[in-house]
Amino acid sequence: MSVSPRIPDTDIQNDSMEDRLYTVKYDDPGDSHLDVKVPSICADSCETADCVSICPADVWRRDDGEVPTIAYENCLECSSCRFACTYDNVVWEYPTTGSGVSYKHG
Ligand code: SF4
Numbered sequence: 001m002s003v004s005p006r007i008p009d010t011d012i013q014n015d016s017m018e019d020r021l022y023t024v025k026y027d028d029p030g031d032s033h034l035d036v037k038v039p040s041i042c043a044d045s046c047e048t049a050d051c052v053s054i055c056p057a058d059v060w061r062r063d064d065g066e067v068p069t070i071a072y073e074n075c076l077e078c079s080s081c082r083f084a085c086t087y088d089n090v091v092w093e094y095p096t097t098g099s100g101v102s103y104k105h106g
């Protein structure tokens with residue numbers, strides 16, 4: 001006997017990424033938990049800046065040939081930048097205990 005998937009009673013809304021990010025709360029630890037290990041690798045070797053393109057929260061920004069700036073306060077702690085960097089050049093730690101991101105739904 002097959003079982004049909006349960007359909008939620010409530011309407012499913014396809015909020016934009018901006019709308020969803022608006023529901024995220026942050027407690028600024030006051031110090032960045034993100035950094036680059038060797039700035040010259042970003043400036044002189046990296047052409048793809050995958051940290052910028054992978055980040056869903058627009059934390060990393062880079063002008064051509066520059067070391068990225070990092071708006072750590074908006075970090076969702078998803079770890080994507082850490083693994084996207086082909087040079088393994090991202091310093092990634094959790095924010096100080098009790099600070100950082102908290103999600104409204106789970
Ligand atoms: S992907 Fe890595 S090497 Fe490239 S800019 Fe980002 S942190 Fe630097």
Ligand code: SF4
Pocket residue numbers: 034054055056057058059060074075076077078079080081082
């Ligand atoms: S952990 Fe995720 S949200 Fe935070 S900076 Fe990296 S890619 Fe962006």
